[in-house]
Amino acid sequence: MSLTGLFLMLFLVVHLAGNLQLLNDDGGESFNTYAFFMTNNPLIKVISYSLYAFILLHAFQGISLWLGNKAARGNSRYAVSHTRSNERAARNMAWFGIVIFIFLVLHLWQFWLQMKMGVLPAVEVEAYDHPVQNLFLPVMEAFANPLYVIFYVICMVFVGFHLWHGFWSSFQTLGLDHKRYTPLIKAVGYVYSIGISAGFAIIPIWIFLFR
Numbered sequence: 001m002s003l004t005g006l007f008l009m010l011f012l013v014v015h016l017a018g019n020l021q022l023l024n025d026d027g028g029e030s031f032n033t034y035a036f037f038m039t040n041n042p043l044i045k046v047i048s049y050s051l052y053a054f055i056l057l058h059a060f061q062g063i064s065l066w067l068g069n070k071a072a073r074g075n076s077r078y079a080v081s082h083t084r085s086n087e088r089a090a091r092n093m094a095w096f097g098i099v100i101f102i103f104l105v106l107h108l109w110q111f112w113l114q115m116k117m118g119v120l121p122a123v124e125v126e127a128y129d130h131p132v133q134n135l136f137l138p139v140m141e142a143f144a145n146p147l148y149v150i151f152y153v154i155c156m157v158f159v160g161f162h163l164w165h166g167f168w169s170s171f172q173t174l175g176l177d178h179k180r181y182t183p184l185i186k187a188v189g190y191v192y193s194i195g196i197s198a199g200f201a202i203i204p205i206w207i208f209l210f211r
Contacts, residue, residue: 001065002170004058009163009170009192011051016199023206028136033125036132039115059101066094096162103155114138143207153201160197167192 018038021031038044114120115133122131142148167189171177176185 001058001061002173004054004061005166005170007054008051008058009167009196012163012196016196019200019203022136022139022203028123028134028140029125031136031139032123032132032134033127035115035135036125036128055101055104059097062094062097093162093165096158099155099158100162103158110142111135111138140207140211143204143211146208149204149208152204156197156201159200160193163193163196164189 018031018034021034022028024030038048115135118133120133120135121137123134123136125132143152168182168186171185172182
């Protein structure tokens with residue numbers, strides 16, 4: 001679960017870099033170029049299908065681990081507060097993960113599926129000598145809706161908490177837990193989780209307010 005989580009965290013960096021193209025004031029030129037490349041490059045397509053498998057595997061592992069721990073615990077109460085703290089963190093991770101998974105399903109259905117079905121209008125971009133699908137259009141339409149913007153931002157808060165706990169606990173699970181390095185890992189995880197969640201959240205806010 002730690003390995004799949006780290007892979008997904010690496011993907012989020014790439015995905016955020018691509019989504020930030022939405023902030024360019026070029027009518028969607030750079031974002032549509034990025035979207036076409038990400039959905040048509042053979043190597044990226046292989047990585048993408050691996051990503052979908054990792055998302056499902058990570059979600060399955062997380063829910064199985066949560067249910068297994070819950071069944072093993074039963075109705076017993078822990079006597080040590082530190083253990084209860086860890087248990088609360090794990091329980092919150094499960095709920096955060098469920099909310100994020102629901103968000104991902106809606107997100108993929110709203111944007112990715114439309115591209116795969118080829119129902120988006122075509123638009124010319126300078127990088128290619130043929131039209132590409134205008135994914136920029138449904139994104140702008142979605143982020144013009146204040147309710148969707150609020151929903152998106154709230155989900156990014158959940159993502160931030162999930163990443164914060166998942167980042168350092170992944171290294172801990174892999175045996176990279178040391179009194180000298182753990183504070184640094186936690187600090188990097190803190191910066192990473194805030195940076196990723198804030199980076200994604202600022203996109204719909206900026207588009208809604210200034211586009």
